[in-house]
Amino acid sequence: MITDLEETPAGEAFQTVTAPPVSPVPANRILALDTLRGIGILGGLFISIWYFGGLNTNQQNGLLLHSKGINYRLWGTVDLLFNGKMRALISIVFGAAMVLFLVRKHHENKLHKSDLFIRRQMWLMAFGLINSLLFLWAGDMLFHLGVMGILLFPFVRLKARALLIAAIITTLIFSAKNYWNYADDRMAYSKFVAVIDFEKKISKDSLLAVQQKIPAREQKKDSLSKQQKDDKSAWEGIINSRKYDPKKNEEGFKETRSASFGKIWNYILPNIQYREAQWTYQTGIWDFAGMILLGMALLKFGFFDVGFPRQKYLLLALTGLAGGLLLGWYRLQYNQYVLQDYTRFIKTNRLPYNLFFPFERGLLALGYVSMVLLMIRSGVLKFLWWAFSRVGQLALTNYLAQSIFCLLYFTGLGMGYFGRLQQYQLYLVAGEICLIQTVFSVIWLKYYNYGPAEWLLRCLVNGKWLPNKMPVTELSGPSAVIS
């Protein structure tokens, strides 16, 4: 029954954010957030595994170009359902957890533990740097979550409505960024066209000159200026970077499969730095901020509370899923046109194919969250949600473990499967990892309060060693839920 769920001693569940042992919020809300976080961590792996395993953008482009066959459909489905949505889901939970941690219930005016919060964020950044620079995972998001928590700290006090508006504005900015990037491409193309026209003109002129026997010194300048050459090569560069090239991957495969840490590091470092510097500055801030603010707003609207009406969950779930899938389908269609012939696309389309991606992922993530909460409330699949909540309690540990596992499985430091697996095989690996992590989380939490990484983070934040043993008297397990 639902009441059983509420009674699950999940008071410690929220501990990834170093809440006090006695939490002022009801257990059910925390359990729900843990479940969602667990889903995000496991679901995200199905996207990360592409890059862990060597199915890079170039190869994805190849799949998309094919536009038929099982591999294409599989990729499209996973992209539609998971890509960006799991990060969004984690961000939503992160935002909600932030408010829960900082704003004490019944004391809306008083923030507590700001100090712990900021320190925790800074340690998260450090964990993120370890995850990227040491475990060599260029797609790390702990660093970003650490940064974003600090940047959005001043917003935690805003009212639900204001937060929702802020979320919509940041998501709009994300869309606008996609638009501006596309506008730059269009600009590059129009410059390219101007240069090509000029080239045609001078070749015609010189032909004329030859026919009319005009002496060479009287001819007009017949070569391109440096600026024109740059303009020409700029567009050619854009086209080339988008073109699917089956041979493009060889070097990356070779470097990643090499057994030397230094070699792999050198190869991956630019990607890591791109992700942490440029991507963050241009896109990442808006990507995360929109969803974190949404999470904050949802929490303040009472969305995660026990009393939130089921009809609203149903409505939000249906709207989110329908809207998100529709926008995603539209994006995939247009992405295909882009890959087939970018020049033609640019000539005929004023808007980029990914203009609505920020809304697609937001809607879909919101749909997922509502759907899961509805099912938890209705007591459907209880065991599953409980298992996911265990994974979510160990979110940090599981997230880092994924990097370590994939480092050892895919690179030359371990078994070197990078680029050697088919797409469906990658998903099988991801599925196996999810299974192992779920079992591990369940067992671990039988004996300990916190996951190893969560415990370490807590110790670092508090500046002292803290115990991690589960008191014998406390019982937590599926029995409490199932009975």
Next chain:
Amino acid sequence: MDNLASQASGNDPDLPIENDSPGEGQEKVTDKRAPHPVDKADRILTVDMVRGFAVLGILLMNIPFFGIDGSVIDTVIRGSHKTADFRTMAAIFTFFDGTMRGLFSMLFGAGMILFMLNKVETPGGVTVVEYYYRRLLWLVFFGLINAFIFLWPGDILFYYGLCGMLLYPFRKTRAKWLIVIGIGFLSIGVFKMMLWYNETKTTRAGYLVAVTAEKAKIKLTEKQKEAKASWEEIEKNQRPDTSRVNRNLRKMHSGYGTIFNYFVPRNANFETWGMYHGIWDMIGMMFIGMGLFTLGFFSNRLSTSTYAMWLLAGYGLGIPIGYIYFSKGIVGSIDFGPYLDAYSVPHWVLYDLRRLFLCIGHASLLLLVYRSRIVPWLMKILASVGQMAFTNYLMQSIICTLFFYGYGSDNYNKLKYHQLYYVVGAVWIFQMIFSPLWLKYFRFGPFEWVWRSLTYGRKQLRN
């Protein structure tokens, strides 16, 4: 009108209001019912004074970037070493390069501690730490305006706002540790520079092998061709290139729209990489500044002999190292290839060390002058400039961009290197008159007032 603090905060009589920003008049805001001890007013005056000195000094380093194309520096260094241009450059680089930014960072760190410590938490009110972070987020915003609206690519406010967010958990750390951590951060910067240097050296070595092979008429391998090309690329970017210079000049003499479009990607690039790779330079100095402030260094709490000792040590070590850094590291590396071949460790490793010494030297000198009461009026003026540091810093961007850029009076690249410093002098005089005058009538500088009002979410008192 007696209790200014309660006036400003409406219903919240205890709203913390003092010592807000680096560059605000602390002694002005004291509650008149409870006058502060003299030494407190004193203490704050010296912090403002050093800050005023730093904000004026920052223009020394910025003015070439406002006013001339980078290729001029190259020309001056390659030309005769007896010109006024070269001598000015030698003096500026030896004494000031990086030190004013350093002092500014140090005082920014000190400002964080001042902000946190001078405020009383009010039960039920917005906490001090929240004001601190709101304030910094607005600072980031002002930095974006400075970079993208005033079009100043050298803006530091953006970085300071973000760096400041990392300082808060260290507000109670002991001075010794703050300084150790600060030096550690600076060392990371040096280490990163060394990594880059070694990488470039490897590229250069590959190029040399390829060239030798070419001379011996051996056909180059693909790898060798690549190595050759990548060094040539580096060298090309190092040297001023006529078409690039002309393009820059053409853009800078144009209207606002052209310069805006020209600067947007450039500024974005600066901010991206500056924050990611350049953070150590700023945050290191901020930590050291917090440490020094905790020790009482900026607040005039050390003995005269201690300041004298730091003056001697700072200048005694900083100036010679600074000269070596300039003559070998800047002038010597103008031909980058041979420099790479000659040195396995570049002179640039000295940069932060000399900066640190000179910063301490400058500050000690100022404090000694203050104590000796030779020119009390000048010290007072500097303190006013420092109280309005934020306004003065932004004003420098506004004045200089309007003076040099095409949409203003279009003086870009028209002055000689040493003539730029006449402009600096003029700006200094203006700011040194403007700041005390403004503070006579108003409580905060204009931009400080806007910043505070935004931070506290309500209009602040003007006078």
